[in-house]
Amino acid sequence: MGVSSLAPRTVRGRQSWSARYxxxxxxxxxxxxxxxxKHIYTGAxxxxxxxxxxxxxxxxxxxxxxxxxxxxxxxxAIASFLLTAQLLSAVLTQRSGRRKVVWFASAIAARxxxxxxILVSLWLWHTGWVQASVVLIAFICLSNFFGAMAEPPWLSWLADIIPERDHGRFWGRRSAWIALSSGSSTCSFTAPSRSRPWRCRVRAISSAISWPRSATAPSGRG
Known part of the structure; x- marks a missing residue:
């Protein structure tokens, strides 16, 4: 009796959460x-x-x-061609009428x-598979496809939410914060130091982030 009464509540709770979101x-x-x-912060x-x-x-x-x-x-070249997926996204968004769902699913898939x-190609490279780079290309191209799919519904969504008179100020502030955060995050990892040359510092920090064992892979590891 208790289990049967709790199950419908759980289903209703899940449906109400998705419906609200x-x-x-x-x-x-x-x-x-x-x-x-919030859109400026998330953009940064x-x-x-x-x-x-x-x-x-x-x-x-x-x-x-x-x-x-x-x-x-x-x-x-493939990434540039996949920008045409924005046309498919625009049609899908218009016909479905659920641009938030299209944007959310596409953005999550892209990321x-x-x-x-990156993780799969890194693992394949460590196992000695010489075609690890091909796997990386395939995943990145799929990511770019869904990334292009996410653009039209998101831009359309913001165009409706933000009043037209505030568009210029909003996009200007957002672009400024994006440029500042992007530049500062990149420079903070590649800033020159007295003890190491600029290139060596970039390689050292990149190795810590992306985990490759050396800049020049041994023969047989791609």
Missing amino acids: FARRVVYPWELPSIMR MGSTYYALINGIFFVYFGNSIGMSRFQWGVMG GLRILG
Whole structure:
């Protein structure tokens, strides 16, 4: 009796949570300053994340597991082509009418696939598999696909929430904070020191973050 009575409550609780999270609601004028501040803060934190996982450290990591110049070029070309996924996202968002769900699922998939690709390719490189770089390219391209899918619903969402008269000020402040956080996070890990040259410091910190054992992989490890 107790189990049967608790099960429906659990189901209803889960449904009500998802309904509350993804449901549309009215945004009142007094909420706008807090909403804009949160989007600025999250943008700054996101830029720090991408600076550490997608900047010079990622380039060093890719070179360490054996990516060639040709493979870098192929991955860059595919990433540029995958921007066309924004068209698919716009159509999907318009037809489904649930842009928050489309954005949330795409953003989570993009970030998860990027982290998973780095970890899997690193593990394969450590086991001696010479095609670890190919696995990294596949995961990063999938991540870029879902990242492009996340852009249209998010921009459309903010365009409706933030009044038109505040767009310029909001995007200007957000861009300034993003540039500041991205630059400071990158420089803090690559700042020159008296004891080590700039390149050596970058390599030392990159090794601590991305875990490759050496800058030049032994033969047979890609």
